[in-house]
Amino acid sequence: MPAGPETDDILGSDYAARTLFLKPDAEGDVVATLVRRRGGAGSARAVLYVHGFVDYFFQTHLADAWVAAGYDFYALDLRKYGRSTLGHQTPNYITSLEEYDEELDEAARIIRDDDGHSVLAVMGHSTGGLIASLWANRRRGRGIVDALVLNSPWFDLNASLFQRTIGTAAVHRLGTLQPRRQVSSLGPAYGRYLHADSGGSWQYDLAWKPHGGFPVLAGWLRAIRRGHAELARGLRIDCPVFVACSDASSSPLKEPGRIDSTDVVLNVSHIARGAVKLGRSVMLVRVQGGIHDLALSPEPARSEFFGELMRWQAGYVPGG
Secondary structure (H helix, E strand, O other): OOEOOOEEEOOEEEEEEEEEEEEEEOOEEEEEEEEEEOOOOOOOEEEEEEOOOOOOOOOHHHHHHHHHOOOEEEEEEOOOOHHHOOOOOOOOOOOOHHHHHHHHHHHHHHHHHHOOOOEEEEEEEOHHHHHHHHHHHHOOOOOOOOEEEEEOOOOOOOOOHHHHHHHHHHHHHHHHHOOOOEEEOOOOHHHHHHEHHHOOOEOOOOOOOOOOOOOEEHHHHHHHHHHHHHHHHOOOEOOOEEEEEEOOEOOOOOOHHHOOOOEOOOOHHHHHHHHOOOEOOEEEEEEOOOOOOHHHOOOOHHHHHHHHHHHHHHHHOOOO
16 A cells, blocks of 8 residues: 655644555545654654544644653544545545545554554544544454544434434435435534634634535445444453543534533533443543533633543553
8 A cells, every 4th residue: 555755734844744545436546644743752652643524633732732742643634534535536425434444554554663653542533533443443452552542432323312213224224225315414503613714713624624514425324323333332442542522512503602611513421321332441531611622622621631631641551
């Protein structure tokens, strides 16, 4: 599997990016993008960040926090997301979460074999948390993942019991017969709250992370629900796991005044229930006043999240 040379990343000269050329799929050529923070800790330890749905890596303060803790920092823009989106592709679309194994395996190989890191922590946010959990479970026993960090991982559908049962059965059927049929969409409230152009605190590319997201297609949602079902049956991840989420969820339509202090994307009770399904060594932290991406939370929640995370890694990650 070839990888392109490193070039300056869109985040500036402090970051380098390289293209990972993957196997073509039904839409044609496929790539992923591995981003590296230059001038890191020069450590044997590294962390690989995996973003969520309708997302990509832009959180440079997260990289800074890991480097300050003694890690070299990498991030992966998965296929059809952010830096890895090609013009002929349907953004974010896959039909099996195992498709991501290819770029995750290659990123881990580069970090360990090419760049010489002996310890690898993997951090996943939201959908990236589900993807990273299932991948780490499939790679257990191989010495690939030494620690797993999950920031508001997507462990179940934030919907009614009817939608999570009868609705899921319908999604499985529709995802087989009409995989590209749109079945849902994201609301714009959370994105507008985050982005600087609409009064938020964060600047990022709205072409890659639009407020309203991209259409939710049946084949993609079927893949997600299959991943949820696999988690619900129980995983056997063999490394320490840190799971963090907000202490509360809310609806941006019913309670717009709570968008700055709750998770308006996922049900945090689902995250807490799913955490015990991951493996034998799991720590769950509930961050008071945290939002969906805890790393983007307003203070003091953001500092609480980073503080809890760094205390955990010091005790559980090899060499910490």
